[in-house]
Each structure stands twice: as structure tokens, then as C-alpha cells.
Amino acid sequence: MTIVAGVDFGTLSVRVSIVDSDRGLIQSAVADYPLHRKESDLDHATQSHDDQMRALALATAEALRKADVPGRQVAALAIDTTGSSVIPVDRTMQPLGEYYLWCDHRAKREAAEITEAARRAGLEAIHWCGGMYSAEWGFSKLLHWLRHNPGLRDRLGSAFENCDMVAATLCGITDPRMVKRSACAMGHKWLWNASLGGLPSDDFLTGVDPLLAGIRGKLLGDYVTSDHLAGHLSPKWAELLGLKAGIPIPVGAFDAHWDAIGAGAGIDDMVNVIGTSTCIIGITTSPNLVPGVCGVVPGSVHPSHVGIEAGLSAVGDIFSAIARRAGTDVQTLSRGLEDYRAGRSGLLHLPWDNGDRTVLVNPELRGVTFGWHLMSSARDDLMAAIEGTAFHTRVILDRMADHGVVIRRVINAGGISQKNDVLNQVYADILGRPVLVPETSVVGMGAAIFAFLAAGTFRTLDEAQARIAPSHRIFLPRASEKSVYDEIYGLFRRLYFAFGSAQGTDFGDVLPTLIRLKEAVATTDGGEGGQASALTQTKESQNLSLHSSPRGT
Numbered sequence: 001m002t003i004v005a006g007v008d009f010g011t012l013s014v015r016v017s018i019v020d021s022d023r024g025l026i027q028s029a030v031a032d033y034p035l036h037r038k039e040s041d042l043d044h045a046t047q048s049h050d051d052q053m054r055a056l057a058l059a060t061a062e063a064l065r066k067a068d069v070p071g072r073q074v075a076a077l078a079i080d081t082t083g084s085s086v087i088p089v090d091r092t093m094q095p096l097g098e099y100y101l102w103c104d105h106r107a108k109r110e111a112a113e114i115t116e117a118a119r120r121a122g123l124e125a126i127h128w129c130g131g132m133y134s135a136e137w138g139f140s141k142l143l144h145w146l147r148h149n150p151g152l153r154d155r156l157g158s159a160f161e162n163c164d165m166v167a168a169t170l171c172g173i174t175d176p177r178m179v180k181r182s183a184c185a186m187g188h189k190w191l192w193n194a195s196l197g198g199l200p201s202d203d204f205l206t207g208v209d210p211l212l213a214g215i216r217g218k219l220l221g222d223y224v225t226s227d228h229l230a231g232h233l234s235p236k237w238a239e240l241l242g243l244k245a246g247i248p249i250p251v252g253a254f255d256a257h258w259d260a261i262g263a264g265a266g267i268d269d270m271v272n273v274i275g276t277s278t279c280i281i282g283i284t285t286s287p288n289l290v291p292g293v294c295g296v297v298p299g300s301v302h303p304s305h306v307g308i309e310a311g312l313s314a315v316g317d318i319f320s321a322i323a324r325r326a327g328t329d330v331q332t333l334s335r336g337l338e339d340y341r342a343g344r345s346g347l348l349h350l351p352w353d354n355g356d357r358t359v360l361v362n363p364e365l366r367g368v369t370f371g372w373h374l375m376s377s378a379r380d381d382l383m384a385a386i387e388g389t390a391f392h393t394r395v396i397l398d399r400m401a402d403h404g405v406v407i408r409r410v411i412n413a414g415g416i417s418q419k420n421d422v423l424n425q426v427y428a429d430i431l432g433r434p435v436l437v438p439e440t441s442v443v444g445m446g447a448a449i450f451a452f453l454a455a456g457t458f459r460t461l462d463e464a465q466a467r468i469a470p471s472h473r474i475f476l477p478r479a480s481e482k483s484v485y486d487e488i489y490g491l492f493r494r495l496y497f498a499f500g501s502a503q504g505t506d507f508g509d510v511l512p513t514l515i516r517l518k519e520a521v522a523t524t525d526g527g528e529g530g531q532a533s534a535l536t537q538t539k540e541s542q543n544l545s546l547h548s549s550p551r552g553t
Contacts, residue, residue, distance in 0.1 A: 001020060001021055001022050001023075002020070002021040002075050002452060002455055002457040003018060003019070003020050003021075003026070003069055003073050003074055003075060004018075004019055004021075004074060004075055004076045004077065004078070004448050004451035004452055004455060004457075005017065005018055005019075005060065005063070005074050005076075005077045005078075005243070005448075005451065006019055006078055006444035006445060006446070006447030006448030006449075006450075006451055007056065007060075007077065007078065007079040007080070007166075007444065007447055008080055008081075008255055008258075008259075008443050008444040008447055009052060009056075009079065009080065009081040009082060009162060009163075009166065009255070010082065010255065010275070010443075011035060011082055011101070011102075011103070011275075011276055012032060012033070012034075012035055013030045013031060013032045013033065013055065014030070014031055014033070014052065014055045014056050014059050015028055015029070015030045015059065015443055015444050016028060016029055016030075016056070016059040016060045016062075016063040016444070017063065017443070017444035017445065017447070017448055018063050018064065018066075018067040018069055018074070019444075019445070019448035019451075019452075019468065021452060021457050021458075021467065021468075024468060025440070025445070025448075026067040026069065027063055027066035027067035028063055028066075028443075028444060029059045029060075029061075029062035029063035029065075029066055030059060031054075031055035031056070031058040031059035031062070032055065033047065033048070033051040033052055033054070033055045034047070034048075034051060035047055035101065036048075036098065041106065043104065043105040043106045043108070043135075043363075044104060044106055045100075045101040045103045045104040045105075046097075046098035046099060046100060046101060046104060047085070047098055047099045047101050048098050048099075049087060049095045049098070049099065049165065049169075050095075052162075052166070053166070053169060056166075056241070057240050057241055060241045060242060060243070061241075061242055064242055071241070071242035071243045071244065072243070072244045074243050074244065074247065075247060075451075075455040075457070076247050076248050076249070076250075076451040076452070076454040076455035077170070077233060077241075077243065077247060077248075077249050077451060078226075078249065078250050078252065078447040078448065078450040078451035078454065079163060079166050079167055079170075079249070079252045079447060080163060080252055080253050080254060080255040080257070080258040080259075080446065080447050081161070081162035081163040081166060081252065081254065081255060082101065082102045082162060082254070082255055083102055083161055083162060083163065083185050083188075083189060083254040083255075084102055084136055084137045084138050084141065084161060084185065084188075084189035084190075085099045085100065085101050085102050085161065085162035086099065086100045086138050086141040086142060086145075086159055086160070086161060086162075087099045087100075087159065087160055087162065087165055088142065088145050088149075088152070088156055088158075088159045089156075089157055089158055089159065089160060089165070089176060090155045090156070090157045091155075091157035091175075091176065092157070092174050092175075093157070093168060093169070093173065093174050093175070093176060093179075096149070096152050096155060096156065097145065097149065097152070099162055100141040100144070100145070102136055102277075103136075103276075103277070103313075103354065104136075104141065105135045105136065105354075105355060105363045106135070106141075106144055107135045107140035107141050107143065107144035108135040108140075108363050108364065109144075110135070110139075110140040110141075110143040110144050110147075111132075111133050111134055111135040111137070111140040111363075113143075113208055113209070114133040114139055114140060114143075114208055115132050115133045117204065117207055117208045118133065118191075118204075121204055121207065123191075123200060123204060124193075124196055125191040125192075125193050125196055125200060126191070127289050128187075128191075128193055128196075128287075128289060128295060128296050128297070129188070129191065129293075129294060129295045129296075130290060130291055130292045130293040130294060130295070130358070130359075130361060131291045131292065132292065132361040133191075134294070134357070134361055134363075135355075135363045136189075136313075136357065136363075137188075137189040137190070138159070138161065138185075138186075138189045138190040139190060139191065139205075139208075139212075142159050142212075142215065143208070143209055143211065143212060145159075146209075146211040146212070147209075147211065153211070156218065157176045157218065158176035158177075158179075158218045158219060159218070159219070160176075160179065160181075161181070161182060161185035161186070161189070163182050163184075163185055163252030163253060163254065164179055164180070164181050164182055164185065164230070164251075164252060166252065167179075167180075167230035167231070167249055167251065167252050168230065168231075169237070170231075170233055170234065170237045170241075170249055171230055171231030171232060171233065171234055171249060172231075172234030172235075172236060172237065173231060176218070176221075177220070177221060178221075179221055179230075180221070180222045180224055180228065180229070180230045180231070180251050181219075181221050181222065181223045181224070181251075182223075182224075182226070182251050182252055182253050182254075183223050183224055183225050183251075183297065183298075183299050183300060184225070184226065184253040184254055184257050184297065184299075184300035184301070184307065185252075185253065185254060186199075186223055187223075187295060187297030187298075187299075187300050188254070188294060188295035188297050188300060188307075188309050189295070190219070192223060193297075194223070194298070195298075198220075198223070199216050199219060199220075200216070201216070202214075202216050202217075224251050225251065225299035225300075225303040226250050226251050226252065226253050226258075226303060226450050227250070227303040227450075227453060227461070228250065228251050229248050229249065229250055229251065229454060230249045230250060230251045230252065231249055232245075232246045232247060232248055232249065233245055233246060233247045233249060247455075248454040248455065249454070250450045250451065250453065250454040253300070253301075253450075254279070255273075255279075255443075256271075256273040256279030256281050256309075256311075257279075257281055257300060257301045257307060257309070257446070258446025258447050258449075258450065259271070259273045259279075259281070259413050259414065259442050259443065259445075259446050260273065260281040260282075260283070260301055260411075260413070260446065261301065261302070261445075261446040261449055261450075261461070261465065261469075262413075262438075262442035262443075262444070262445030262446035262447075262448070262449060262468070262469060263411050263413040263438050263442045263445075263446075263469065263470075264411070264438070264465055264469035264470070264472070265281070265282075265283055265301070265411060266283060266408075266462075266465075267283050267284065267285055267305060267408070268282075268283070268284060268285075268406045268407060268408035268409075269282065269283060269407075269408055269409045269410075269411060270282045270397065270400075270407050270409070270410050270411070271410075271411045271412075271413050272393060272410065272411070272412050272413065272414070272417070272427070273413045273414040274315055274316070274389075274412060274413070274414035274415070274416040274417050274423070275315070275316050275414045275415050275416060276314065276315065276316045276317045277311060277312055277313055277314055277315055277316070277317065277354070277357075278311050278312040278315045278389065278393070278414070279309065279310075279311040280309065280310040280311050280312075280358070280393065280396060280397075281301055281307065281308070281309055282301075282307070282308040282309075282400070282405065282407070283301050283302050283305050283306070283307060283308075284305065284306045284307075284308060284405060284406070285305055285306065286306060287306050288308070288400075288403055288404040288405045289403070290308070290399060290400050290403040290405065291359070291399070291403070292358055292359035292360065292361055292399060293308065293309070293310045293358055293359070293396070293399065293400065294309040294310050294311060294357065294358055294361075295307075295308070295309045296308050296309075297309075302461060303461065304461075308400070308405065310357070310358040310359075310396045310400070311357045311358055311396075312351060312357060312358070312389055312392055312393070313352075313354040313355045313356065313357040313363075314351065314353045314354035314355075315351070315389050315416070316330075316415075316416055317353070317354060318351055318353045318354075318367065318385050318389070319382060319385060319386070319416075321353065322378060322381050322382050322385060323378070323382070325378070326378035326381075328378070330382075333378055333379055333382050334382065334420065334422070336379060337379065337382065337383055337386075337422045338421075338422055340383050340422075341481065341484075342429065342480075342481040342482075342484035342485050342488070343484045343488065344380075344383070345371075345376075345380040345381075345383045345384045345387075346371045346373065346376065346380065347369055347370065347371040347372065347376065347380055347381065347383075347384035348369070348370045348371055348384060348387075348388070348488060348491060348492060348495070349367065349368070349369045349370075349381075349384040349385050349387065349388030350365075350367060350368040350369075350388060350392075350492075350495060350496060350499065350500070351367060351385060351388040351389050351392055352365035352366055352367050352368065352500070352511070353366060353367035356500055358396050358399075359395055359396060359399050360496075360497075360500045360501065362500060362501075362502060364502070364511065364512040364515055365499075365500055365511045365512075366511050366514065366515065368495075368499060368511070369381065369384060370495070371384075386422065386423050386426055387426055387430065387485075387488075388492070390423075390426050390427045390430040390431065391430060391488070391489055391492040391496075392496070393427065393430075393431065394430055394431055394489060395492075395493065395496060397410075397431065409434070409436055410427075410431060410433055410434070410435050410436065411435075411436045411437070411438070411472065412424050412427060412435050412436070412437050413437075413438055413442050414443075415441070415443070417437050417438075418437070418438070418440075418441055421475070424437050424475045425475050425478075427475070428475040428476060428477045428478075429477050429478055429481040429482050429485050430482075430485045430489065431477070432477050432482055432486070433477060434474050434475065434476050434477070435474070435475045436472035436473070436474055436475075437472060437473045437474075437475065438469075438470045438471075438472055438473075439470045439471050439472065439473060440470045442469070442470065445468060445469065445470075448468060449461065449464045449465060449468050449469075452464050452468070499511060
């Protein structure tokens with residue numbers, strides 16, 4: 001018997017799970033932290049490293065108390081986080097600002113410049129992340145920080161992904177050059193590719209902007225998969241967490257990638273980790289480069305195989321926004337959705353309320369709903385949003401299949417799939433294939449599996465999955481519903497590319513123009529309604545009844 005702690009940092013909270021190698025999950029606890037937004041800049045989303053670490057200490061203490069497990073019995077600790085969530089630090093690992101959280105989209109201009117430079121230079125690495133660089137990713141955010149913090153540039157020692165920063169902090173590492181970096185994080189979000197010599201060259205980076213001169217050197221170090229150790233728990237943090245000093249901490253990864261492992265994913269499986277957004281995570285035996293797909297990285301999910309990532313920039317957040325506008329909550333608004341049939345709402349929703357992560361990789365989009373009439377209800381709107389996210393997922397899976405990716409099984413994981421059988425059935429009907437749903441939550445279970453590997457409890461990841469991952473419920477497509485959804489999907493695809501493509505369509509400029517005009521007015525007025533106040537978003541400030549662990553990757 002071995003006991004470990006699996007830690008999952010989500011968008012608004014951290015969950016610590018105490019897991020036994022024989023009994024499985026014993027107990028878990030959650031502690032919240034705020035997400036900082038601004039009414040004057042809707043793309044702004046940051047978080048404090050100190051807030052996260054305080055929450056980790058609280059959640060660990062509560063999880064140990066609930067589990068009735070002495071901290072000295074915990075044999076290893078593993079951490080996953082959101083991403084790309086980027087923090088600049090000085091030469092002693094002290095933060096120079098807050099995390100640019102995964103959902104921070106301020107770096108749209110920087111992303112476009114990196115994409116243009118990569119195409120101009122023929123940078124091969126850009127093809128490994130779908131041919132376009134994203135505002136959600138590392139170099140975009142770091143360049144945005146450099147441009148907007150001139151007084152801090154000289155103090156910059158490095159920049160880290162959230163998972164690497166937390167692990168380094170717990171290990172007591174104070175030299176950026178000594179930090180082990182996650183191949184998952186750096187491969188999917190920083191153009192790092194071992195087969196191409198690692199990071200892009202200095203010449204390429206300075207060609208994007210001279211401010212990136214020397215940055216490559218500040219990001220060098222060991223880039224490794226999660227079957228390697230980041231280090232061992234320092235005495236300081238052992239005392240703060242109530243654990244034993246010296247226990248191993250493996251190199252971390254993104255939450256969705258480890259959730260896929262916790263959900264029991266194997267070769268040729270595709271996992272939809274559905275929360276505030278959706279990350280689509282697959283495991284393949286060989287790299288298939290797919291235009292518009294976030295990344296293909298050897299070892300990013302399973303250390304011995306190739307990981308592929310895609311996703312939707314908002315899912316649960318869309319549902320919450322619909323309920324908020326209706327003056328209710330998602331759980332209440334969902335009552336009666338089980339009676340809906342395909343096409344009943346009369347609505348078709350393009351789920352771009354937070355932009356498009358995959359296939360268009362276009363943050364200059366906003367949600368569109370077609371088919372409104374005077375009797376349309378908020379419940380109709382919610383159903384159309386559920387269907388819209390499923391249609392978008394089908395676009396992504398079709399794109400993968402068209403480029404040689406084999407999809408053996410589809411697994412719906414994440415908080416929403418655990419609590420919303422209507423969504424799972426709609427996904428099965430629209431995707432036209434069985435959808436598997438874990439019997440229990442997998443949040444933190446992937447982290448626990450890697451903690452067991454670090455502790456030496458299991459010889460292989462596959463052995464650990466067989467012991468720890470839950471069994472599945474299966475939702476089968478219904479022929480009558482699938483035939484209707486197939487017809488609607490044809491409409492969805494036409495509208496998706498007509499309104500979402502920046503060039504070559506009659507409507508591609510509509511949503512970017514609306515965004516530009518709104519931003520111009522916000523700049524003139526100082527924010528929404530003339531107010532430029534900051535917003536602090538916590539789990540209490542929004543209803544999360546259908547998604548227990550907000551996340552994104």
C-alpha cells in the first residue's frame with residue numbers, strides 16, 4: 001500500500017486528492033483563489049502565484065484531515081496546472097508579475113506576428129502546432145509582457161509555465177537554470193521540439209521583435225517528460241503542507257493531459273476534458289501533423305507515445321453566461337433538457353464566445369446564434385450551446401481523421417460530463433460514435449498516477465492506469481437523432497468557415513469588426529459603461545453547478 005497526493009490547479013481553485021494504491025481515492029479537498037479580470041480589457045485574466053500557493057497549503061491540510069492520513073505517510077506529490085499560464089520571474093525565481101492565465105488573450109497581436117514570422121522564415125516547428133501560433137501560448141504572452149513592462153525588463157531572469165513554477169517552488173529551487181521544464185508545456189505552447197533542436201533560434205526570435213534577444217538563453221534547461229523528477233519536497237514546504245521533506249515530485253504537465261491519463265486513455269483514444277473550456281487530448285503512436293490543431297508532442301501525455309492536443313476556448317463558461325443573462329443558474333436552467341430532441345430548439349450556436357482555439361485558431365471571433373424567434377427561451381439557448389460545442393468538437397475530430405489520426409474511442413472527462421448526461425448523449429448523437437464517461441471524477445487522478453510512478457509503486461504507467469483509472473459508462477448514438485444532427489452539422493460547417501475564416505469569405509470580417517468597434521469605444525469611455533474597474537472572479541462569483549473543476553489548456 002502506498003499513499004500519494006495528486007494536485008490539480010484549475011482556473012479558480014486547487015484540488016488535492018489523497019489516493020491509495022489499493023483503495024483508490026480516499027478523500028480530496030478544494031481551496032479557491034481569485035482570477036483577476038478588467039472591465040476595461042476583456043482579454044485580461046491573471047492570477048497570483050502567492051494566492052495559488054496559499055490555497056495549496058489549505059487544500060492539502062484539509063485533504064489530509066478528511067482522509068485521516070498523517071502527512072508523513074504520503075510518499076510522493078505530483079502537480080498539474082492550467083496552461084499556457086505564464087509567469088515572468090527574476091534571477092532568484094521571484095515573480096515579476098502575475099500569471100498570464102490560459103484564458104488571457106491580450107497577446108493577439110503578438111501571436112499574429114509570430115505566425116507571420118514563422119511562415120516567412122519557413123519555421124518547421126509551426127507545423128507541429130497546427131500552422132498558427134496562439135494568443136493563449138507562451139511566446140505571445142512573454143512578448144506582450146516585455147512590451148508592456150519596460151521598467152522590469154532588466155530584471156527578467158526567465159519565464160515559466162505554471163506547472164514548472166509550482167514544482168520548482170515546492171522543491172526550493174531558486175536558480176531558473178536549475179528548473180526542469182515540462183516537455184508537455186513547452187512542446188505544446190513554446191515551439192519546443194527535440195527533433196528540431198529545441199526552441200526556435202535567437203535569429204528567429206529577434207526577427208519577431210528585438211525585445212526577444214537573449215530570451216532563448218533564459219529558457220534553456222532540461223526539457224523532460226513526466227516520468228522524470230522535478231526534485232524533492234523542500235523542508236520549508238514540507239512544513240507548510242504538513243508532509244515529509246524529501247518526497248519525490250515528478251515534472252508536471254497540463255491538467256487536461258493528465259486528466260486523459262486519469263480517465264484511462266490509451267493509444268488512439270481521444271479525451272474531451274470538458275470544463276470551463278474543453279481540451280481534446282489524444283495519444284498516438286506516431287506524429288500526424290494536423291493544420292489548426294494546437295500541438296503534436298512526443299511524450300506530452302504518455303511518456304512513451306505522441307500526444308495531440310486541440311480544444312474549445314469556452315464551454316462551461318458559455319453555459320454559465322447563458323444562465324447569468326437569464327437570471328438563474330445552469331443547474332436550474334438545465335431542468336427539462338432531457339426532453340429535447342434534435343432540432344427542437346430551432347437554434348444553431350457557433351460557440352466562439354471566447355474565440356476559436358481549434359481549427360481556425362482565431363481569437364477575433366464571438367459567439368453567434370441563428371434561428372431566434374419571439375418565443376425562444378433561455379433553455380433553448382442552453383441546448384443550442386451544448387449542441388454547438390458538440391458540433392465544434394466534430395469539426396475538430398473530422399480534421400484530425402482527415403490527416404491520418406486514428407480515433408479508437410471518445411471519452412468525455414471533466415466536471416461537466418460527470419454531471420450532465422444530456423450533454424454526453426448529445427455528443428454521442430452528433431459525433432455518431434459511442435461516448436465513454438468515467439464512472440467517477442478523474443480530476444487529480446492523473447497526477448496521482450504520476451506520483452505513484454515517482455514513488456516506485458508501479459513499474460509502468462499502463463500498470464498504474466489499470467489499477468487507478470475508473471471504469472466507464474457508455475452513451476450510444478441514437479439513429480433518429482443522428483440523422484437530424486447530420487443535417488444540422490452540414491449547416492454548422494458552412495457557417496463555421498464562412499464567419500470564422502479571416503480571408504476568402506464574404507462574412508469573415510463581421511465579428512472582427514464588431515470587436516474592433518467595441519474595443520475602440522471601451523478605450524474612449526474607459527471601460528464598460530464608462531467604468532474601468534478591475535474584477536475579481538472567484539468560484540463564488542459564478543455558478544459552477546455543472547463543472548466541478550474549472551480548467552483549460
